[in-house]
Amino acid sequence: MQQHRVIVGQEHQGRGREIISLDWPLSHHEDGIDIYGTKRSSDYVNCCMSGFQTVVTVVTANPQQIDGLAVEVQILNFSEAERGYLKMTAQPSYEEMEQLIQRLVELLHHQKNQLAYRKRTEMVVDIVRQIGAEGQFPKADYAFDNRVLTLALKQLIEASGKRWVKQYWAFTQTVRLKRYGRRRLVIVHEQEDFSDLPRFLLTDALYWESARTIQTWSYRWACESFHAFCKQVTGFESAQVRNQEAVNATSAEVV
Structure with a gap:
């Protein structure tokens, strides 16, 4: 994957603003509960019990191109x-x-x-740290959902001098948040008469105007296109390999 990111980094140079999106979609395997990382549990996507893997994905996008940077399947936690x-x-x-x-x-x-088990949030932090150390995307900012944000991720991104934007559903104005300090909040409506439910975007870039914050968030949806492509075109959910090494190899091929 590191060599893949080197190639992608070279291809993305000079193509405009770069945004790295972080997420962990579910990869469904109804007929393969024995596949590595697959568990049968409550599925918040389909609102039912189903068999799935939790897959941490990192996607980079600019106005011209979308590419995956990392795909990691979370191992199951049998500690209890x-x-x-x-x-x-x-x-x-x-x-x-x-x-x-x-x-x-x-x-x-x-x-x-x-020692081997990591929470999804810990996996995200480790991947972001690795990408930062490689230095292939020095000017890329980050976009992710509310569930992805942790204090460790916030501190890591800000320590590198980069910016992040997340979706934040709350009724508030620009305030000093207890965990994250002073932040800029942008309230977005789709209807001119404000009859729709507002969308709240929170960022650490206090000087950004609304348009720039919204533009940054728009790149986050590139990872949704990446997820759909992996599942519908590459057959990621159809893979029947079972052990950890094979699953990781399949994930790398998808990216």
Whole structure:
């Protein structure tokens, strides 16, 4: 993926303003619950129980071109079930060395799984940090939904001297937010008579005019086109590979 970003970065140079979008759509696999990263749970997209992977995606867009920069499938979190098993099978003492070794192996596996698991927000921060370190998109700002924003992501982006815009559904004016400090809020209506529900855009760029904030947010929708292309054209949801290595390889091919 790093080499892919090098190529994309070169292709996007000199093509106008660049915006990097962050998201985590669901990749549905109804017939493949054994596929790596697939779980059966409540699906907020289809409003029902379904089998899906949570896929963190990073997409870059300018006025002329859209390209994927990263696609990572979130591993499943079995920590609660593992803790239940360890508690249920615990013994006061282990007289046989073989039993002791087996128990240590179980504990080490549990620790390994805990260290490997990352929340979606942590995955986003790690990817943004990696892209920043590579330096292929030095002037690109960021756009993402309200759910993606965390204090760690905010601090990372702002430390690099870049700007971010997120969707923020709230009834407020420009204020000093408890977690994020003083921010610029733009209230957007689609109807001239203001009869529609307003859309609120929040940004750390206090000097930006409304038009620039709205333009930046508009690039965020490029990732929706990328998601649709991956699912409908490349067959991302039709992949039947099961283990982690194969799933990651398939994700890279899609990008």
